[in-house]
Amino acid sequence: MSETATLRFASGEEIGLPVFTGGEGEKALDIEKLRAATGMVTLDEAYLNTASCRSAITYLDGEKGILRYRGYPIEELAEKSRFVEVAYLLMYGDLPIASQLDDFSAILNGSSLIHEDMRHFFLAFPNNAHPMSLLTTMVASLSAFYPVPENPTDEEEAQIIANLMSQVRTISAFSYKKFVGEPVVYPSHKLRFVENFLNMMFSSPVSNYQLDPDIVKAIEAFLIIHADHEQNCSTSAVRIAGSSLANVYAVISAGISALWGRRHGGANQAVVTMLRNIQQSGDDGRRFLEAAKSKDSRLMGFGHRIYKTHDPRALIMKKLCHRILGKPGMSDPMFDIAMRLEEAALSDDYFLSRNLYPNVDFYSGLILKAAGIPFDMFTVLFAIGRTPGWLAHWREMRHDANNRIARPRQIYTGPAERFYVPVSQREKHSVGVMRRSHTKALPVAPRDLISSSMDCG
Numbered sequence: 001m002s003e004t005a006t007l008r009f010a011s012g013e014e015i016g017l018p019v020f021t022g023g024e025g026e027k028a029l030d031i032e033k034l035r036a037a038t039g040m041v042t043l044d045e046a047y048l049n050t051a052s053c054r055s056a057i058t059y060l061d062g063e064k065g066i067l068r069y070r071g072y073p074i075e076e077l078a079e080k081s082r083f084v085e086v087a088y089l090l091m092y093g094d095l096p097i098a099s100q101l102d103d104f105s106a107i108l109n110g111s112s113l114i115h116e117d118m119r120h121f122f123l124a125f126p127n128n129a130h131p132m133s134l135l136t137t138m139v140a141s142l143s144a145f146y147p148v149p150e151n152p153t154d155e156e157e158a159q160i161i162a163n164l165m166s167q168v169r170t171i172s173a174f175s176y177k178k179f180v181g182e183p184v185v186y187p188s189h190k191l192r193f194v195e196n197f198l199n200m201m202f203s204s205p206v207s208n209y210q211l212d213p214d215i216v217k218a219i220e221a222f223l224i225i226h227a228d229h230e231q232n233c234s235t236s237a238v239r240i241a242g243s244s245l246a247n248v249y250a251v252i253s254a255g256i257s258a259l260w261g262r263r264h265g266g267a268n269q270a271v272v273t274m275l276r277n278i279q280q281s282g283d284d285g286r287r288f289l290e291a292a293k294s295k296d297s298r299l300m301g302f303g304h305r306i307y308k309t310h311d312p313r314a315l316i317m318k319k320l321c322h323r324i325l326g327k328p329g330m331s332d333p334m335f336d337i338a339m340r341l342e343e344a345a346l347s348d349d350y351f352l353s354r355n356l357y358p359n360v361d362f363y364s365g366l367i368l369k370a371a372g373i374p375f376d377m378f379t380v381l382f383a384i385g386r387t388p389g390w391l392a393h394w395r396e397m398r399h400d401a402n403n404r405i406a407r408p409r410q411i412y413t414g415p416a417e418r419f420y421v422p423v424s425q426r427e428k429h430s431v432g433v434m435r436r437s438h439t440k441a442l443p444v445a446p447r448d449l450i451s452s453s454m455d456c457g
């Protein structure tokens, strides 16, 4: 018999609500019929306690520090697999056999160029444009060059997925080249996914980039651990935009826009900024800990909405830091600062009592820095990693027969009904006043690609 929960009101009225049990035993009250039965909706601002969908892609247990893609522990995938293999797993539900992996790699390679006319778009952007502004615009523009049929067949869907995975990577590398004022380097069919990206970023007509297998492995792991994280802000944006049946390029562009925010994809930059500030201040980090405890600031890379213990991705990144930064000539004093800071925080009751542990961003920026990825490209790398996750959710949703447009309700808190007053009879009020001179567009401020700072909000 299926389980129900009883909701009892002060009036004595009762209603039975079905309890849905997930694959790992987690339970949810199904409130779909609540309004019809009682006239009430639920109020859960920022979705702290709302499951917005059923999904078979990623399992996350924040209390135990567990993250699995399609059942596979993130630790195993980061250690043993390749990003392309993980993308296939997220998308299609199982690890590919050799021939499937070859086919998937081939279609990705075959889809890696962007239409040559799109290169002109890059010229129209200011030189100091943030690479995320190029990425979100270019990805939305892809729909003009690669029209999407209303109901793609399986084959057309596979091509769309390959286009987006490969072209997000190509656009990212081209955006960087625009930033540094170098000619673009085209993708090569001879290189694998990650190697291709590094080559497009760092090769130039005057010097070939020497691929370092340890750096390739580190970037593979970075992309794998960022590939999906169930209903985070950007994936929810993808699901909401996708539920309107908007074209998939616009849908992924919505995800990239949501990721851009400093509360989401921008946090690893904030950590590196913090570590640099500690290094420059000559302090051992104690001042930053004290500032975080007195609420003057936050210890960046610590705490998580879902994880109440170590974020498993942080442990993977820390291990990788040891491997990469332990190599001759690769050491980074910021890594020592980070480890001392972690040790100090985890022996301090303020952090322990609030379950504040290092999150994925605490060490991941150091990995990107070691790989030579410039500061403002950090969020772009996150976007390349998250693209298969977004696509897997888009695909899961479009194959779900019960899929409907997402449309949350709200609780209205504005004025009660009132009536129109002609402008000559209105009283002055204090908000919404904009002087004409303020409507002029502001000029683009000069930026520094390597050293711009970011706070995490």
Ligand SMILES: CC(C)(COP(=O)(O)OP(=O)(O)OC[C@H]1O[C@@H](n2cnc3c(N)ncnc32)[C@H](O)[C@@H]1OP(=O)(O)O)[C@@H](O)C(=O)NCCC(=O)NCCS
Binding pocket: 263, 267, 292, 293, 295, 297, 298, 299, 300, 301, 302, 303, 304, 305, 306, 354, 356, 359, 360, 361, 456, 457
């Ligand atoms: C990630 C984050 C936004 C989660 O926020 P949240 O789940 O809404 O948690 P809250 O903001 O309610 O914080 C709970 C308590 O811990 C404290 N806290 C949370 N993160 C903290 C941090 N990094 N440093 C110091 N105190 C922190 C809060 O001040 C609050 O304390 P209180 O109970 O005395 O009021 C938050 O931990 C944070 O800002 N971390 C730093 C930024 C970061 O690393 N972001 C990347 C996330 S992957």
